[in-house]
Amino acid sequence: MVAFYFNGPDVSVTKVVTDLIDIYAVDNSMDQTVNISSNHTSPLSRFEEKESVELDDEDVMTVVVPRPASQPRFIQHKKEAFWFYRFLSIVYDHVINPGHWTEDMRDEALEPADLDDRDAVVVDVGGGTGFTTLGIVKNVDAKNVTILDQSPHQLAKAKEKEGLKECRIIEGDAEDLPFETDYADRYVSAGSIEYWPDPQRGIKEAYRVLKKGGKACLIGPVYPTFWLSRFFADVWMLFPTEEEYIDWFEKAGFKDVQIKRIGPKWYRGVRRHGLIMGCSVTGVKTDSGDSPLQLGPKVEDVEKPVNPFLFLVRFLLGATAGIYYVLVPVYMWLKDQIVPKGQPI
Structure with missing residues (x-):
């Protein structure tokens, strides 16, 4: 692999990278069989300062655009997300999933998890309406599966699904799980x-x-390379880079960290707009006990009172930005219908 790293705010370099994004925006590397191992990827240590242009083993050029280290991301907060899903839960399975998280994508994404033991104990964190859990219980007894989410409105939808009747369904925080170690x-x-x-x-x-x-x-999602999609992603919620996923897993102590790229079939491999469900990251725990990583206090205190006006502004701006990502799959589907098969879109 060959990589060129551009450091600093050089305008000419920025233009080069922008031009490369326009030229190589169609990234055929979203093939659902492609795995990126941490053994072959070096996470960027300072994502806010580096841009890279990489040639993979098949000489396909991919532009890696750094995600800003600090940005609004108005819905990347527990209270905003709670109310966001208070309303989204009404149409989630019927409007959001068909454009971003199909059954085929779900099964492809879960394949690296090795869910091949009926007696395995599984936790589905942020399980929401249970769409992903329905894929889990195909191979694992439902009584061994726990669905956890902070949204009671999403969980209410999960409780209605016949295939999840035997699952344990609880409210909880992904950053403070109510399960014992190991x-x-x-x-x-x-x-x-x-x-x-x-x-x-x-x-x-x-x-x-x-x-x-x-x-x-x-x-989870992957960060866009197209400038307009980056803008709305940064306003709406967290879209990590693939390097960040690997870095987070390895710092937590996971071994054999791998990424599998996924996406709707009608995107034909396009990743420039980012994908709300764009990759499946796996890692293995090789030792018993807690993670060796030591962290300070939580970033966000959910018990702390929130200014109602600021909350409303954040919520409305974030939800508005989210509409863009509801429209993107429709746009890509229309292009798929219009552009002849075999040609890039």
Whole structure:
């Protein structure tokens, strides 16, 4: 692999990177069979300062755009996310999933989790309406599966699903899980990390609750390269880079960290707009006990009173930005219908 790193605010370099994004925006590397191992990827130590242009083993150029270290991300807060899903839960399974999280994508994303033991103890963190859990219980007895989410409105939808009647369904915080250390054989979390104020803490918790030899499977968004999509992603919620996922897992203590890229079939491999469900990250816990990583106090105190006016502004701005990502899959579907098969879109 060859990588070129551009440091500093040089305008000419910025233009070069922008031009490369325009030229190589169609990234065919979203093939659902492609895995990126931590053994072959060096996480960037300072994502806010570096941009890279990489040539993979098939000489396909990919522009890696750094995600700002600090930005608004108005819905990346527990209270905002709570109310966001208070309303979104009404249409989530019928409007959001068809455009971002199909059954085919779910099954592809869960495949690296090795859910092949009916007696395995599984926790689905941020399980929401139970859509991902329905994929889990295909191979694991429902009575061994716990669905956890902070939204009672989402969990109410999960309780209505016949296939999840035997699952344990509880409210809880992904950054402070109500499970004992070395509890589960598998940890699954899909479409949840984007709302975590402190993703490293959530992944540290994933490590803690797993038994020795257990595996974590975290499914989430990937950061866009197209400038307009980056803007709305940064306003709405957390869209990590692939390097950040690997870095968070390795710092928590996971070994054999791998990323599998996923996406709707009608995107034809396009990743420039980012994907709300864009990758499946897995890691293995090789030792018993808690994570070796030490963290300070929580980033966000949910008990602290929030200014109602500021909360409303944040919520409305974040929700408005989210509408963009409801429209993107529709736009890509229309292009898929119009552009002849075999040609990039």
